[in-house]
Amino acid sequence: MNLNWTLVGQSITFLVFAWTCYKFIWPLLIGAMDERATLIGEGIENAEQARRDLEDASSKVDEIMRDARADAHALVDQARTQAATMIDDAKKDAENEGERIRETARADVVQEANRARESLRAEVAELALSGAERILESGIDRAQHAELLDKLASEL
């Protein structure tokens, strides 16, 4: 248990090992650990960013959905109004058409009646003329009495 050159030997050994650690071991290990710390920090930051992005996106989605719903409502309303208008228009058209057809029919009837009256009148005039001819047994000049006959027919 005496002091001897071991003191010197161990001192040199100690300094060599400490220097080796300082030069070759420590920087590599601490470098890797620091790098990992940076990586983890970045990862956490990225995750936070992603979370924020997701929040933004989902709020944007909500907005888009709201707009779309509103648009859809507007479209449906518009379509409904349009449909109602179209139905109204169609109804009005149909009514007009009906009225027109009725008018035509009425005009036809009047015309037909007039025509019938005309022919009846002519026939009556013929009949009256032939009756009078028979009564008078004498010839009556048709041309001579045309005016009289027309007057008679128009009175019918």
Next chain:
Amino acid sequence: MASDNPQEYIKHHLTNLTYGRHPELETLEPIDLNARIHQEFLYGTWGFAHDAEEASAMGFNSINVDSMAWSVALGLAFCALFYSVARKATAGVPGGLQNAVEYVVEFVDDMVRGIFTHKNDLIAPMALTVFVWVFLMNLMDLVPVDWIPELAALFGVHFMKVVPSTDPNITMSMALSIFVLMLYYSVKCKGLAGFGSELAFQPFPKFMAPLNLVLELPTLFAKPLSLGLRLFGNMYAGEMIFILIALMYAGIATDIVGGAIGIFGGVLHLAWAAFHVLIITLQAYIFAVLTVVYLAAAHDEAH
């Protein structure tokens, strides 16, 4: 082994394998150089000490081969292990070994950051070296005291102290190396005058400089002394207890009493080893912390 002679057994375990110059030559009459060289070649005055007395008679001009060999081997083991991990260390997910090594590195780094606030990149790696190396040297204390010495005896090596930190040469040389670094950084950071005034001009006013020196110089020199001797003392005492417990195994195969003592020794051995796990870690930690504390004090500008 233990059965022969307890006193001899203990002494044997506490003797280093010392290589040095046999002291007989010093007692020779002063003779001419040729005769002296002849003598040295003939009788091999350089060699291993055959017992503790011879080892101590060799004086400073010798070296404890076992302490040096184990300390270098353990230091190399530390460097090899940590370098192999450091070389492949990546910022990705670390494996088991890398994790363990990084845990130790971070532990030491945190410790240094807490104590040492100056800019010096050497301190933390040195603290790591001190901590792991001293821990490994202390760890040798947990190897049963007879295993390696008996194995060495098979190869004709008669002394083998396997715990380098039970050799005051080892602990004191580390403490003294740190002391030299303390002096170096004190002078470097404060200048010779600044360091001198720190020793002479406080705690009392300047006119009491002699008294201040009387107070401060022992404080300064007590630092390396206490640093080295604390580790040595703890490890030496721990080793001694392991040796004493090992003595209890001596009569285990003789009779019932010897057997009972042997079994009791086994229980004690287990208990002391478990407790010693704490001690070796704590001592390594204390040594590393004090290294950093002393070096931080050396860097501190104002007191």
